[in-house]
Amino acid sequence: MNMAQALVAQTTGIFAPEMTVDFIFVVILFATVFVVLQRARAGLSIPPIRKIPGLEAIDEAIGRSTEMGKPVHYSPGMSSFGPELYAGLATLSYVAKIAAQYDTKLIVTVRRPQVHPVAAEIVKQAYLEAGRPDAYNPDDIRYVSDWQFSYTAAVLGIIQREKPAANLMIGYWMAEALVLAEAGSEAGCIQIGANTNVFQIHFFIVACDYTLIGEELFAASAYLSKDPMLTGTVVAQDIMKILFGILIIIGTVWATIAGNADALIELLSR
Amino acid sequence: MKRRLPLIVVLVTAIVCMALKFLNLGERGTTLATDLDTIVQTSYLFAFLFGPIHLIRLHYSNVQKRRVNWAYSAFLVGVCAVCTVVFFINRIEGPVSTFIIDSITNATDSAIYAMLGFYVCSAAYRSFKLKNVEATILLIAAVILMLGQAPIGDAIIPNTSKFAQWILDVPNSAGMRGIRIGASIGAFAASIRVILGLERSWTGSGS
Numbered sequence: 001m002n003m004a005q006a007l008v009a010q011t012t013g014i015f016a017p018e019m020t021v022d023f024i025f026v027v028i029l030f031a032t033v034f035v036v037l038q039r040a041r042a043g044l045s046i047p048p049i050r051k052i053p054g055l056e057a058i059d060e061a062i063g064r065s066t067e068m069g070k071p072v073h074y075s076p077g078m079s080s081f082g083p084e085l086y087a088g089l090a091t092l093s094y095v096a097k098i099a100a101q102y103d104t105k106l107i108v109t110v111r112r113p114q115v116h117p118v119a120a121e122i123v124k125q126a127y128l129e130a131g132r133p134d135a136y137n138p139d140d141i142r143y144v145s146d147w148q149f150s151y152t153a154a155v156l157g158i159i160q161r162e163k164p165a166a167n168l169m170i171g172y173w174m175a176e177a178l179v180l181a182e183a184g185s186e187a188g189c190i191q192i193g194a195n196t197n198v199f200q201i202h203f204f205i206v207a208c209d210y211t212l213i214g215e216e217l218f219a220a221s222a223y224l225s226k227d228p229m230l231t232g233t234v235v236a237q238d239i240m241k242i243l244f245g246i247l248i249i250i251g252t253v254w255a256t257i258a259g260n261a262d263a264l265i266e267l268l269s270r
Numbered sequence: 271m272k273r274r275l276p277l278i279v280v281l282v283t284a285i286v287c288m289a290l291k292f293l294n295l296g297e298r299g300t301t302l303a304t305d306l307d308t309i310v311q312t313s314y315l316f317a318f319l320f321g322p323i324h325l326i327r328l329h330y331s332n333v334q335k336r337r338v339n340w341a342y343s344a345f346l347v348g349v350c351a352v353c354t355v356v357f358f359i360n361r362i363e364g365p366v367s368t369f370i371i372d373s374i375t376n377a378t379d380s381a382i383y384a385m386l387g388f389y390v391c392s393a394a395y396r397s398f399k400l401k402n403v404e405a406t407i408l409l410i411a412a413v414i415l416m417l418g419q420a421p422i423g424d425a426i427i428p429n430t431s432k433f434a435q436w437i438l439d440v441p442n443s444a445g446m447r448g449i450r451i452g453a454s455i456g457a458f459a460a461s462i463r464v465i466l467g468l469e470r471s472w473t474g475s476g477s
Contacts, residue, residue, distance in 0.1 A: 016294045023292045033462055080314075083457035086464050086472055093471040113321020114314060121474030139328050143321035147375070149382035156382075161339065175386060182389040185396075196453040198446045206397030206408075214449040215456030221469055229468055237459035244451060 020270045025240075032239050036232040046228060046235050054192050054210035055223050058091075061166035061190045062098045070165035071105035071140075073158065073189070075180075076119065077171015078148065080112050083218060084196055088171035089115075089122055090221030091194075095168060096126030100135060108141045109158060111151045116143040152176040159183045170194040170217065173204070181207035194220070273474075277467040284465040326350060411437055 015023055039046055065072045074095055076088030092108065099106040108123060110116050120141040127136035144154035156179065159167065167184035169177075170192070177193070177200040184191045185207050193204030194212035204211045212220065215237070222230035247268075255261040283306075289295070290303050325346075332343035353370065360366045398409045417423030418434020463469035 014294060015292060019292045026288070026292070029458060030462065033459070033466075083460040083464075086469060087460055090469060090471045110321075113319070114317030116324055117317075117320050118472055118474065122471060125474045139331070142328065143324050146321070147379060149379040150375075153378070153382045175383065178389050178393055179382070179386055182393055186392075196449075196457070198449050198453075201449065203393065206393045214453035218453075218456035218460040221460075221463070221471065230463060233459050233463050233468065237455050240455050240459075241452060244455065 018269055021268050028243070029236065029240050032236040033233055036236045036239075037229060040228040040232040046232055047238075049219060049223055049231055049234055052212065052216055052219065052223055054194065054212040054216065055220055057190070057192055057210045058095060058168070058224070059098060061168065061192060062095065062102055062104055064190055065099075065165035066102040066104045068165045071107050071162055072099055072166045072168065073107045073109070073155075073162075073164040073184075074168045075109050075111075075155065075171065076115065077169070077195075078111050078151070078174055078176070079172040080114065082172075084172035085115065087217050087220055088194075089118065091168075091170045091224065092119060093122050093126055094221075094224045096123040097130050100127040100130035100132045103132070103135060105137075106140060107158065107162065107164065109151070109155050110141070110143050111146060111148075113143055113146060116141065148174065148176060152179050155180055156183045159187050159189070163187055164189055167191045169204075169208075170212070170220065172196055173200050175200070178203035178207060184208075273470070276473050277470060281465060281467070284461075322350070 036046060062072055072095070074092055076092055077084055079085050096106055096108075106123065108119050110119050120138060123141055124133075124136050124138075127133050142158075144158075145151045159180075160183070164184075164187070167180075167187075167189035168191075169180060169184075171194065173180075173193075173195045174197060177195060177197075181191060181193060181204055191208040192210045192212070193208040194217040195201050195204055196214050196217055198214075201211065201213055205213075218237075219234045222234045251261045251264050254264055286302070286306070290299050290306070293299070295302070329343035329346050331337075332340050333347060337343075356366050356370065394412075397405065398412065399405060414430065415434045415437060417426065418431040418437075423430035423434070460469070464472070
């Protein structure tokens with residue numbers, strides 16, 4: 001019995017089956033976040049985040065809407081409460097504040113009824129922070145439908161009727177991704193899309209002016225806020241990515257030499 | 271407290287959920303997981319009311335103030351009223367309710383979904399223009415894949431289908447897995463931000 005097997009054998013009583021290695025990875029990520037946050041708190045330098053053109057373009061998109069006197073359409077995606085929605089709502093907070101400062105109408109459409117009051121509160125607070133609480137219109141934060149394609153049809157109608165100059169779709173998208181992005185494109189919107197669904201990202205890439213691919217969506221709040229504490233978690237995320245990259249290289253070399261990497265897969269599945 | 275309470279609820283729930291997921295808590299753990307699931311479902315049902323109430327309020331106001339396209343709003347309010355009455359009287363499994371869902375809602379849903387085919391064509395037309403190196407690679411890959419899926423592909427150029435399959439299995443899979451790994455770790459880090467209260471815009475507390 002090697003050391004790893006011995007460690008696993010000792011812990012099967014405490015951990016749920018096949019969860020030991022997952023637990024170790026979670027602990028490593030929490031520890032990395034903790035260390036990076038401590039560095040940020042102490043004012044020590046942390047690596048900067050690379051430039052993300054899609055996020056840089058948000059100001060430009062809202063500015064364009066202001067110049068054209070047209071509204072901005074924003075949607076935090078199709079998912080219910082989860083990482084993608086939280087990322088979408090964090091970006092909404094930023095977008096709403098800029099829209100309030102520029103005095104530009106912001107239309108927010110949400111699919112999930114439980115998301116509506118949260119989105120309304122975020123936009124209201126952003127208008128308050130921008131010093132323009134009078135400009136906040138609760139009717140612009142719209143719940144349209146819980147049904148996927150009813151939502152799509154409703155947003156298509158909003159884009160056709162109200163002709164926004166910017167269409168921001170930041171969240172998790174499914175089959176409606178291309179329909180909405182094409183409708184925005186036909187309406188002449190500057191479009192920024194973000195998605196983690198690998199089966200739909202390519203639709204955003206072809207139909208939107210800027211696309212946030214996968215993890216870029218989750219870096220949005222840290223990137224836009226420029227808060228070192230939030231940036232620190234993105235750095236920790238990159239450190240984890242390097243760790244997984246090393247594991248992939250070990251697995252590839254192992255499989256090349258031994259003919260398969262079953263032993264490594266078995267170890268990681270404990 | 272209005273802002274702090276949700277953060278405390280999230281932190282406690284996250285700790286409980288992680289303990290249920292990772293630790294071997296036996297029968298008690300399973301019972302607690304089921305109870306938690308019931309709590310989540312129940313709270314969702316309460317929250318579900320917010321959406322329709324807002325929807326009706328907005329469209330009723332459109333009708334009252336005779337705003338542009340108010341007729342659509344009137345239609346929506348009417349449909350909501352009819353459906354509510356029908357679903358209460360006829361129940362969700364009744365013949366009238368089934369007709370509304372199967373023959374009206376599902377049919378219009380499918381029609382919107384079917385529009386995707388036309389949008390794929392217009393998006394493909396735009397993206398396949400030889401604008402830059404990436405668009406050229408996309409065009410070449412798409413042509414090979416389309417030829418590879420049709421029997422005529424192998425007849426024109428032998429082994430096209432094998433090359434198309436290689437594109438799907440190797441570069442395409444590698445790219446997709448890269449995005450998935452990055453997105454999964456990103457989701458993980460985003461969850462930690464929410465759990466630790468670093469990311470709190472969702473509470474409406476601003477930046």
